[in-house]
Amino acid sequence: MQLIRAIIRPTKTNEVITELLAAGFPAVTKMEVYGRGKQKGIIVGNVQYDEIPKEMLMIVCDDENTDDIVKIIIRTARTGAGNFGDGKIFVSPVSEAYTVSNGKAEL
Amino acid sequence: MKEIIAIIRANKVNATKRILMENRFPAFTCRSCVGRGKKNVDTELVAALMAAGELPQNIIGEHFTEASRLIAKRFFTLITSDELADKAVRLIIEANQTGNPGDGKIFVCPIEESYRVRDGEAADEIF
DSSP: OEEEEEEEOGGGHHHHHHHHHHTTOOOEEEEEEEEOOTTOSEEETTEEEOOEEEEEEEEEEOGGGHHHHHHHHHHHHOOTTTOTTSEEEEEEEOOEEEETTTOOSOO | OEEEEEEEOGGGHHHHHHHHHHTTOOOOEEEEEEEEOSSOOOHHHHHHHHHTTOSOSSHHHHHHHSTTOOEEEEEEEEEEOHHHHHHHHHHHHHHHOOSSTTSEEEEEEEOOOOOOTTTOOOOGGGO
């Protein structure tokens, strides 16, 4: 299993999770996060804003679905030809998953 | 080391904290999140129910009618040693299980290194 963490623009979140649902990946967790990237935030006039609001989507999926989900997120969360600040996606391994309601070790 | 990520019901956080404390897992991080699980909300069914006046026409009814609406949960993480991870998972399941869908999920991920900020120590026995 893999944990996909996607940090994307808040305005794109609805579009991404609707698209994931349509592709058959309903499960998702969303959190509000603040951060900056390689561009060191945004500089407006003399003020540097380096805590830019983003939303983080967390999806745990089987190994074979990882590529599909990453592609869906990239396709949907991209603005235009790909601007700075569209976000990042990180994939990390998950060794076990449990469902609380029945205690079973399955996704 | 293992990171245990549990996405649980908001009203079960206190019970989880208590049972973990009683079993010597004092350290944890908790924050709020929203999300959804495997089950789809049948939007057409809910819309029909609302039209028939069987669902409250308020914010709760509205909550279920849009495909993109998500359910509020708590995101609970703790780091344990490899051998204690299983025990912590069992305790979280014990505290949170009501038998209904929506009780949550627990994910166990490997952690390579951990450091204590106070003295910069990188040791397994931090936890």
